[in-house]
Amino acid sequence: xxxxxxxxxxxxxxxxxxxxxxxxxxxxxxxxxxxxxxxxxxxxxxxxxxxxxxxxxxxxxxxxxxxxxxxxxxxxxxxxxxxxxxxxxxxxxxxxxxxxxxxxxxxxxxxxxxxxxxxxxxxxxxxxxxxxxxxxxxxxxxxxxxxxxxxxxxxxxxxxxxxxxxxxxxxxxxxxxxxxxxxxxxxxxxxxxxxxxxxxxxxxxxxxxxxxxxxxxxxxxxxxxxxxxxxxxxxxxxxxxxxxxxxxxx
Numbered sequence: 001x002x003x004x005x006x007x008x009x010x011x012x013x014x015x016x017x018x019x020x021x022x023x024x025x026x027x028x029x030x031x032x033x034x035x036x037x038x039x040x041x042x043x044x045x046x047x048x049x050x051x052x053x054x055x056x057x058x059x060x061x062x063x064x065x066x067x068x069x070x071x072x073x074x075x076x077x078x079x080x081x082x083x084x085x086x087x088x089x090x091x092x093x094x095x096x097x098x099x100x101x102x103x104x105x106x107x108x109x110x111x112x113x114x115x116x117x118x119x120x121x122x123x124x125x126x127x128x129x130x131x132x133x134x135x136x137x138x139x140x141x142x143x144x145x146x147x148x149x150x151x152x153x154x155x156x157x158x159x160x161x162x163x164x165x166x167x168x169x170x171x172x173x174x175x176x177x178x179x180x181x182x183x184x185x186x187x188x189x190x191x192x193x194x195x196x197x198x199x200x201x202x203x204x205x206x207x208x209x210x211x212x213x214x215x216x217x218x219x220x221x222x223x224x225x226x227x228x229x230x231x232x233x234x235x236x237x238x239x240x241x242x243x244x245x246x247x248x249x250x
Contacts, residue, residue: 037063040070049246050143051075053235056107057082061090069094076112079142081135081235083107104134104234114144118245120238121171122147123161123188125154125178128203132234133177136199139238140175145245155183168192173244175237179203182214189223195244197237198228 012018032039041052051071056064064080064087071078072095080087088100088107098109120140124133130151137147153161161184168174168191178184179201189196198221200214207213211231218228229236 035066035070038067040067042071042074045075050239050242051078053239054078054080055082056080056084056087061087065091065094072109076110077114077142078109079139079235080107081105081139101134101138103131104138105131106135106138108138108142110142114142116141116146117144119146119148119172120241120245121167121174122149123153123164123168123174123176123184124149124151125176125180125182125184126203127152129177129179129201132199132201132232133175135234136175136177136238136241137234139235140241140245141238143239143242143246145242153184154178154180155187158187161187165191173197173241175199175241177201177234177237178214178218179211180205180208180214182217185214185218185226186221186223189221189226192225194225196223196226197240197244198226199234199237200228200231202232 013020032041045051054064054067068078068091082105088098091098091107095109097111098107100107122133122137124130133149133151137149141147150164150167153164155161168188171192171194173194174188174192174196176185176188176196177199180203182200185196185198198218200211200218202211204213215228215231218226229240
C-alpha cells in the first residue's frame with residue numbers, strides 16, 4: 001500500500017469522515033491480503049518502489065482479474081506479464097485504461113505514469129529476440145526509465161553492432177539479449193563502460209538447448225561487468241535496470 005493512501009485513510013478518520021471500523025478494514029490488509037488462492041503484497045511499493053507484478057501464466061482469467069482488482073485499489077500503475085489476448089479482452093471490460101503490448105505479451109495500467117529519469121539501452125541480437133526485448137523495455141519504462149532500443153545487431157553481422165558503438169560507449173545501463181550462441185552479449189560488454197544485464201533467450205537450433213547454450217556463454221563471459229538473468233526473463237532484466245538507473249540518479 002502506498003504511503004499516500006495510508007495518510008489519506010488516516011486523514012479521513014481525523015476529519016470524522018470515516019469511522020474506526022473503516023480504518024481497520026482498510027489497514028488490516030497490511031502487509032498482505034489473503035484472497036485464498038493468492039496473497040497480495042500491498043507493501044511492495046513501499047519496499048521496492050513498484051507494486052507487485054502479476055505473472056499471468058498458469059493463472060485463470062478470473063484469478064488474474066481478482067488479483068488485479070486488489071492491487072488496483074492501492075496502486076496507480078500495474079504490470080502484468082505473460083498475458084494473453086483473451087485476458088486483455090476480459091480485463092478491458094473491467095478496466096478500460098489497460099493497454100495490451102502484444103509482442104511483449106504484457107498488459108499495463110498507468111493511471112499516474114512515473115516521471116522518466118535515466119536511460120536504459122536495450123540491445124537485441126536478432127529479430128526473434130524482440131518479444132523478450134519488448135518485455136524488458138516495457139518493464140523498464142513503467143518503472144520510470146527512458147528506454148532506447150537497438151534490434152537485430154547480432155555478431156553474425158558484426159558491422160551492424162559496431163554501427164551503434166557510440167551509443168554503447170555512452171550508455172549508463174545496457175540490457176543485452178541474445179539466443180543462438182549468445183555471443184552478442186560479451187561483445188557488447190567489451191565495448192561498454194556500464195553494467196550490462198544479459199538475457200539469454202530460447203531462440204536457436206537444437207544444441208541451443210532452449211536457451212542453455214547462450215546462458216552458459218553469458219555466465220562465462222570474458223568481458224567483465226555482465227550480470228545474467230534467467231532464460232527469456234525480459235521482466236527481470238527490465239526491473240533490475242530500473243533499480244540500477246534509480247540508484248545512479250539518486
